[in-house]
Amino acid sequence: MQNHLGGEIARVRVNRSRLHLLRTGQAATNPAAVAFYNYPRSLRRIGTSKAKHQSSVVSPELKLHGRARHFVERPTALVATMLLTKPHASLAVSSSPLPKNGPIANRIAPLAPSASRRRGGLRVAAASVTEAQPSQSATPPAAAADAAAALSRVDVLSEALPFIQRFKGKTVVVKYGGAAMKSPALQASVIRDLVLLSCVGVRPVLVHGGGPEINSWLARVGVEPQFRNGLRVTDAVTMEVVEMVLVGKVNKQLVSLISLSGATAVGLCGKDARLLTARPSPDAASLGFVGEVSRVDPTVLHPIISSGHIPVIATVAADQTGQAYNINADTAAGEIAAAVGAEKLLLLTDVSGILADRDDPGSLVKEVDVAGVRRMVAEGKVGGGMIPKVECCVRAIAQGVRTASIIDGRVPHSLLLELLTDQGTGTMITG
Amino acid sequence: LRCLWLVSGYLPESEFYKIEAILRYNVQIGLGVMQGLLELGIRGVTVSDVRGFGSQGGSTERHEGSEFSEDTFITKVKMEIVVCKEQVEAVVDKIIEKARTGEIGDGKIFLIPVSDVIRIRTGERGKQAERMTGGLSDRLSSVVSIS
Numbered sequence: 001m002q003n004h005l006g007g008e009i010a011r012v013r014v015n016r017s018r019l020h021l022l023r024t025g026q027a028a029t030n031p032a033a034v035a036f037y038n039y040p041r042s043l044r045r046i047g048t049s050k051a052k053h054q055s056s057v058v059s060p061e062l063k064l065h066g067r068a069r070h071f072v073e074r075p076t077a078l079v080a081t082m083l084l085t086k087p088h089a090s091l092a093v094s095s096s097p098l099p100k101n102g103p104i105a106n107r108i109a110p111l112a113p114s115a116s117r118r119r120g121g122l123r124v125a126a127a128s129v130t131e132a133q134p135s136q137s138a139t140p141p142a143a144a145a146d147a148a149a150a151l152s153r154v155d156v157l158s159e160a161l162p163f164i165q166r167f168k169g170k171t172v173v174v175k176y177g178g179a180a181m182k183s184p185a186l187q188a189s190v191i192r193d194l195v196l197l198s199c200v201g202v203r204p205v206l207v208h209g210g211g212p213e214i215n216s217w218l219a220r221v222g223v224e225p226q227f228r229n230g231l232r233v234t235d236a237v238t239m240e241v242v243e244m245v246l247v248g249k250v251n252k253q254l255v256s257l258i259s260l261s262g263a264t265a266v267g268l269c270g271k272d273a274r275l276l277t278a279r280p281s282p283d284a285a286s287l288g289f290v291g292e293v294s295r296v297d298p299t300v301l302h303p304i305i306s307s308g309h310i311p312v313i314a315t316v317a318a319d320q321t322g323q324a325y326n327i328n329a330d331t332a333a334g335e336i337a338a339a340v341g342a343e344k345l346l347l348l349t350d351v352s353g354i355l356a357d358r359d360d361p362g363s364l365v366k367e368v369d370v371a372g373v374r375r376m377v378a379e380g381k382v383g384g385g386m387i388p389k390v391e392c393c394v395r396a397i398a399q400g401v402r403t404a405s406i407i408d409g410r411v412p413h414s415l416l417l418e419l420l421t422d423q424g425t426g427t428m429i430t431g
Numbered sequence: 432l433r434c435l436w437l438v439s440g441y442l443p444e445s446e447f448y449k450i451e452a453i454l455r456y457n458v459q460i461g462l463g464v465m466q467g468l469l470e471l472g473i474r475g476v477t478v479s480d481v482r483g484f485g486s487q488g489g490s491t492e493r494h495e496g497s498e499f500s501e502d503t504f505i506t507k508v509k510m511e512i513v514v515c516k517e518q519v520e521a522v523v524d525k526i527i528e529k530a531r532t533g534e535i536g537d538g539k540i541f542l543i544p545v546s547d548v549i550r551i552r553t554g555e556r557g558k559q560a561e562r563m564t565g566g567l568s569d570r571l572s573s574v575v576s577i578s
Contacts, residue, residue, distance in 0.1 A: 293498075402459060
């Protein structure tokens with residue numbers, strides 16, 4: 001059905017007794033439409049007598065004109081389901097390595113049956129566009145489900161208050177990489193979480209690694225990647241491509257995604273304002289232009305953060321002579337956290353954290369102090385790939401960062417889970 | 432059991448020793464050390480902000496993200512505690528337990544023999560002056576009095 005502007009609208013019969021909403025299927029496929037329903041309730045009218053037989057403008061692309069108003073009947077349950085069912089669908093899936101999230105899932109789980117009931121009601125209604133008699137049985141439980149959903153949502157928000165207060169005004173450095181960078185859904189989730197944190201008063205700083213982009217671009221340029229003992233050799237040409245991809249593509253892509261989500265970001269690399277100064281790492285002779293952080297000058301970050309922007313840092317830096325080096329993003333994130341006096345360092349990884357027993361995914365170590373984690377490394381409980389991350393966390397804590405966490409980037413909203421809940425996710429290393 | 436405490440073995444022998452700990456400038460670690468000492472019963476500590484370096488063999492210390500070696504002084508915290516010779520080991524172990532991170536720059540502890548301790552308010556000298564009510568001496572002596 002089209003209106004006079006040529007846009008797609010759905011004629012919605014808004015009637016208090018029939019909580020019945022037609023969608024053109026945009027809700028499932030159009031994230032802009034979902035965002036549209038995030039408008040506060042004060043901007044929505046719910047089924048007044050005037051609203052009878054009013055046509056509702058469902059598509060957010062259409063401009064409001066004249067007396068066209070958004071009369072949206074009872075969107076709260078739908079919003080709640082859209083905001084909450086996605087995370088807990090995956091929470092239900094990845095249940096075993098995350099025993100801590102049990103309580104959260106349990107709290108939100110009661111929504112799921114009512115949500116699906118609601119969804120079922122919608123689908124029925126969407127199918128029967130021409131005849132407008134919805135199932136009456138959907139109405140009373142749907143109303144109860146709305147109230148429960150809304151209450152649950154504000155309950156969760158209220159419980160996050162002590163954590164928001166603890167982190168308000170504090171800087172948090174997030175190192176972003178791994179699976180969270182490859183999957184668009186997880187990427188959107190991380191970006192959204194960053195924007196949320198920025199809105200509640202936490203000051204996030206995003207440090208990112210390379211991801212698979214480097215390999216694909218090396219292939220496009222026609223450079224064969226060389227490996228030595230499993231590590232890539234970064235010769236001069238590779239270094240050029242790495243710098244272009246990290247600083248030019250990945251960095252700006254993240255900046256743009258943050259902008260689309262409503263916050264503002266500034267993309268920097270280590271070379272900007274001498275944020276990072278590199279020196280060749282001890283095995284640079286064999287691995288090429290791989291560097292370590294020799295100096296951090298966080299002066300440029302202070303005006304950016306205090307203006308309310310999110311710095312996004314690519315860990316390519318120059319040494320004293322201007323030669324570019326690629327620095328491991330984990331170590332660079334740790335040193336940046338130490339330099340800005342961050343409250344917390346978060347490393348997003350592809351594992352659920354440090355496991356006390358490598359064969360038992362349920363034996364996640366949730367909190368450990370520096371002495372304990374050193375003991376675990378000495379005993380060999382920490383896997384090979386985790387050791388550099390653990391070392392970087394310990395270094396950051398020694399230099400003044402309050403806590404450092406290694407969290408599972410494959411879990412949606414892992415940032416919020418770690419910062420704003422008691423249970424957290426992954427392993428937290430304290431001083 | 433009392434005899435174990437008498438064997439401190441430090442030279443020159445003295446009734447009291449000053450424990451001078453130079454630690455890294457980390458508020459969390461400092462608070463941890465203080466809490467540990469309070470748990471132990473140490474009721475008197477002097478803290479000062481100092482600067483220093485102490486790198487060994489070309490290795491560099493990381494301070495606020497940057498590497499430093501011999502050419503620059505870095506901020507450190509100095510803690511001075513004067514205790515009886517029986518309490519020295521316990522205090523030293525506690526400081527190490529709380530302040531160790533394993534990274535370069537954790538600091539050093541110096542033991543200096545002290546000839547006498549005098550309380551200004553009352554003029555007491557010696558063990559009476561060093562003793563603090565509710566402190567480690569009281570705890571140790573209460574343990575002894577049972578036997």
